[in-house]
Amino acid sequence: MVGAGIVGAAIARELAAAGVSVTVLDRSASAGGTSAAGEGNLLVSDKGPGAELSLALRSLTLWRSILPEISDGFPSIEYEAKGGLVVATTPAGASALHAFADTQRAAGVSASAVNGLDYEPDLNPAHTAAVFYPQDAQVQPAIATEALLAAARRRGAVVRQGVEVLGPVHSGERLTGVLTSEGEFRADHVVVAAGPWSGETARRLGVDLPVRPRRGTILVTTRMRRRIHHKVYDADYVGAVGSNDAALQTSSVVESTAAGTVLIGSSRERRGFDERIEARVLSAVAAKALVLFPFLTDVAVMRAYGGFRPFVPDHLPVIGPDPRRPGLWHATGHEGAGIVLSTATGELLTDLLLNRPPHVDAAAFAVDRPTLLPHLQPARG
Secondary structure: OEOOOHHHHHHHHHHHHOOOOOEEEEOOOOOOOHHHOOOOEEOOOOOOOOHHHHHHHHHHHHHHHHHHHHHOOOOOOOOEOOOEEEEEOOHHHHHHHHHHHHHHHHOOOOOEEOOHHHHOOOOOOOOOEEEEEOOOEEOOHHHHHHHHHHHHHHOOOEEEEOOOEEEEEEEOOEEEEEEEOOEEEEOOOEEEOOHHHHHHHHHHOOOOOOOEEEEEEEEEEOOOOOOOOOEEEEOHHHHHHHOOOOOOEEEEEEEEOOOOOEEEEEEEEOEOEOOOOOHHHHHHHHHHHHHHOHHHHHOOEEEEEEEEEEEOOOOOOEEEEOOOOOOEEEEEOOHHHHHHHHHHHHHHHHHHHOOOOOOOOHHHHOOOOOOOHHHOOOOOO
């Protein structure tokens, strides 16, 4: 397993629980990349009917079922089933929001049109519509990642940090391991779950995979009494998630944390692995948050942080074997949904590897699915 973020951790736990011998390699620290730079979203509210929503619904079920296990003897992952409130601020946005919620309800999502002020008294009273999603929840992503890894270790998995994958180990056409900065690691199967770095890792193993980094930035306020009770975001968020535009896009996502701070997002921009936090991005994110919660004008921001989401052109994760290189598997491309999708991704990949019937449509996430096939090249070497 290459990658000790939350997706790799969830896969390691599932494989180890099934009796598979697992070694997890990461070139830096566990939970040191994308998993530590997000808000911990467990959302269904931002997903329209289709394969990703089905995976998310399955994941929510799995998250709830494993909470006792991953909380045993470990710090709280701060799981909070707070629900999500999606808000429109224009008449056109209200119509689109209600239409979107109708399609989601038909696909099994709980969504109710509500008076936003009943749920969030400090919400801008000028909003035009609000829909409440009780299934939305949140975790602290770095702690959740470590808890999943701890569960995998208890079942025999080994986690090696500071080990960088440099190239493949072959037996004929089959990948039988990886060459790393610490020597060779042999394996029957190699799973690449390196988030936005999966494209580069796959290239080192002889295949091209169209995974690119998509930058996001979050503001964190000073501590305050809780005045925001749910995950609240504007209806533009769904469009930003599904866009292929490389330019800066912002939408408002606002929520309180267990520590008493408020997280304010979000931005999306494809600019490689440029880590700079820019004033233009911060101001755009803050301005949209004030439209939802005007009281934030008087609240101090104590820091900002950013991270990279693994973007693929058709906005679906890549989960399963690579037909171009026997022995190579992928679990990446979740973009901003990696936290919620991690548990079902671990289950799906384990089902496929062990030839068990999957709980969701595996073909939708295949490497060679029709929507991704134009972006693939034959294996090299």
